[in-house]
Amino acid sequence: MPRTEVVLQEKIADGxxxxxxxxxxxxxQSAYMPGQFLHFRVSDSIDFMLRRPISLCLADEANNLVxxxxxxxxxxxxxxxxxxxxxxxxxxxxxxxxxxLHEESSAALVIGGGIGVPPLLELAKKLRAKGTRIVAILGFxxxxxxxxxxxxxxxxxxxxxxxxxxxxxxxxxxxLLDASMIDGISRYYACGPTPMLRAVxxxxxxSGILGYLSLExxxxxGIGLCAGCVHKIQDNDGxxxxxxxxxxxxxxAQEVVFS
Numbered sequence: 001m002p003r004t005e006v007v008l009q010e011k012i013a014d015g016x017x018x019x020x021x022x023x024x025x026x027x028x029q030s031a032y033m034p035g036q037f038l039h040f041r042v043s044d045s046i047d048f049m050l051r052r053p054i055s056l057c058l059a060d061e062a063n064n065l066v067x068x069x070x071x072x073x074x075x076x077x078x079x080x081x082x083x084x085x086x087x088x089x090x091x092x093x094x095x096x097x098x099x100x101l102h103e104e105s106s107a108a109l110v111i112g113g114g115i116g117v118p119p120l121l122e123l124a125k126k127l128r129a130k131g132t133r134i135v136a137i138l139g140f141x142x143x144x145x146x147x148x149x150x151x152x153x154x155x156x157x158x159x160x161x162x163x164x165x166x167x168x169x170x171x172x173x174x175x176l177l178d179a180s181m182i183d184g185i186s187r188y189y190a191c192g193p194t195p196m197l198r199a200v201x202x203x204x205x206x207s208g209i210l211g212y213l214s215l216e217x218x219x220x221x222g223i224g225l226c227a228g229c230v231h232k233i234q235d236n237d238g239x240x241x242x243x244x245x246x247x248x249x250x251x252x253a254q255e256v257v258f259s
Contacts, residue, residue: 017070139161141162
């Protein structure tokens with residue numbers, strides 16, 4: 001498989017890294033979407049055959065660079081974090097279906113939790129370019145794990161919550177979803193752990209605001225072959241399972257079924 005060059009690797013918070021690589025595709029010719037992911041092979045060893053999916057954080061079309069932000073938690077991503085500028089990495093993508101952009105959206109709410117925050121940055125950039133007003137609610141476990149806050153502040157009105165209250169308001173992202181927060185909002189987009197997505201959908205469903213959720217599922221192949229990342233949805237065809245890596249990871253909120 002073709003390899004691409006690592007341009008930057010840096011630690012930005014506890015266990016969290018930002019990596020900039022040369023894009024594996026020509027971004028000026030590719031119809032990429034915010035919310036898509038890149039699939040990294042972390043080693044040539046047979047011990048790490050499965051790739052690691054990492055969401056696109058930013059795309060730089062002018063320089064054909066992509067940025068990902070990830071947590072070095074398992075041995076595979078820890079190996080990835082040891083790459084340095086000038087090294088090369090085996091990566092394919094962007095893959096999957098990302099967040100749709102609506103011309104008629106005058107104001108959008110983006111809601112991110114933990115490592116679900118990075119995929120929303122490229123989305124915010126694209127929405128802002130369309131003239132959309134953006135409100136961002138960003139949730140973290142604690143201040144030492146807070147990331148990309150200044151980048152979001154350049155694009156949106158930002159509200160921070162942390163589990164322990166060490167930054168922003170103590171609590172959950174849903175604690176901020178009151179009538180004043182959603183006033184004038186025409187779309188919402190959320191990315192984060194499943195319990196957060198379930199709570200966000202439940203909180204915002206009565207408002208009638210159209211929303212999109214980026215699901216977190218373990219992806220093996222990343223191209224819809226292994227069926228290891230299925231999730232239940234309900235659409236015009238009824239209730240059935242879809243492959244998150246191919247049909248998603250982003251789905252209309254009203255279609256997502258949480259068991």
